[in-house]
Amino acid sequence: MIDQELTKIKSSTVLVTGGAGFIGSNLCENLLNNNISVVCLDNFSTGKLKNIQPFLNNSKFTLIEGDIRNLEDCHKACENVDYVLHEAALGSVPRSINDPITTNDVNVSGFLNMLVAARDAKVKRFVYAASSSTYGDHEALPKVEDVIGKPLSPYAITKYVNELYADIFQKTYGLDTIGLRYFNVFGKRQDPDGAYAAVIPLFVKQFLNHESPIINGDGSYSRDFTYIDNVIQMNILAITTTNEAALNTVYNVAYGDRTTLLELATLLKKHLVSLDESIANIEIKHRENRAGDIPHSLASIGKAKKLLKYNPQFNISDGIKEAVNWYSKNL
Template sequence: MIETLKGKTVLVTGGAGFIGSNLCETLLLNDINTVCLDNFATGKRENITPFLKNKNFKLIEGDIRSLKDCHVACTEVDFVLHQAALGSVPRSIKDPVTTNDVNVSGFLNMLVAARDAKVKRFVYAASSSTYGDHEALPKVEEVIGKPLSPYAVTKYVNELYADIFQKTYGLDTIGLRYFNVFGKRQDPNGAYAAVIPLFVKQLIKHESPIINGDGSYSRDFTYIDNVIQMNILSLTTTNKDALNTVYNVAYGERTTLLELATLLKKHLSEFDKSINNVEIKHRENRVGDIPHSLASIDKAKLLLGYNPKYNINDGIKKALDWYWKHL
């Protein structure tokens, strides 16, 4: 399906970030004209350095909080993959104002710029945090609870704005509720590092990974290649019924944090046997964390033909190959 994008231009906001740079790479490998908009607040220049000499790649240093930057980035663009955001529940609790500025005001700027540029389709990163305090598993797109963090509020507001822009201005959108994405280029450093790269870094250094709570909390960990597949399907689908809605992006299986740490130890021990002896430690649960997360992916399968290729074990193996070489 990606062949249908030949001759088109795709804007990836947050294109120097973890998910964004992987999307840019896939587009460029398929000779698709790719524009990257990033302010490098959380994105890394090294993530896109290999792309800078590619004739199909254009970098715009700018901020989605600037409507002018958004208009510049959307010039002569056919499709948008909007990945730019400030992630992390703890960061949003510490600084809700900046999280809102980026994730809500920045999102609105991008919608306005895409509308004005007559972009054909706007695909954006939503979040599984939108399910909030709704406890039923698996998570089904049409049933959500109340948000449990400022971050979750911002991602839900994105969905509301996308719906309004379709109804009011005719801008076709698709929201992708990501479930705990992991893979190459995910940053293991910083106060808000995701759990998998953080644990990997700690284990490689023979430091104990610290689990919040007793380790029974569970997540639907989703390898990056599954996420790329969903983004491309969302850009290229010709099924009108598949547009202007939201989808879970996941594998459809859950893994406890204790199982995750054990799995990482097992596979990293193939590189360094002494890692098997590293102790796993525990501390108090974190405010705003959802206890359990498991996605239904039936809607994505039905309407988009989604068929995730990588389960947690296969994804971990591929991710660890990369981390072992780069950490």
């Protein structure tokens, strides 16, 4: 279905900011596999050259090493571009608590630079990575797009400000935008290393190294874990939709189901045992909850299904199977 959608923009050029990162590189790969011209903008602060190495000899792929905090780099990247998939950002709630200034510089000032450059280049549509962190202290489940609470971290504030800026740029300058509130995305190329590694690749690496994964809290916190292929589907639908009612709004990007952290660790262990039987004996450990974390996250995906015809193909178990298979060959 997604390949068919891309035929609508077969002669177009798509800019993927943060294209050497986890989500960005997967988007680049999908577009290139469908013969779409891709420009990748990345400063390699968190993205990795190895993620895009296979694309460097592709005539339809252009790499621009630059920083979204530099308006000139943004203008250069947007030249002759039809669509923007804006993935560049500094993720991680803990990182934003430790360094709110840099998080704001990248996620707010950098985002504004990209909006200005996209406006000036007259791109047809600006699709950007929003975040489920925007729901903040709103406790009701599932999360519905038009009901949010107060942010619980500097990171969450920056992602909400993105939505406000996108709305203003549409109303003031006519730049069509779509925001995608990602819910705990995981899959191939997600980095298991570093101080702010996401939970799934981190746990996989620990199990494979015969180390005990450590869960924050008692393991009852839950998340709507979302496999990367579902995220690719939403991005493609967002840049190809011809439904005017689907534009200039935000959508949850998730599977629509939640898994506790303890269930997640157990599921990972189950899949990894087939690679190494001794993993079955590894103990799961616990520590105190982390500042800024919301207890539970579950998305309503009804809006995306209705307006974008979103139909996620990978539940948590299917996604974990794919991810574990990739990590077992690449860690």
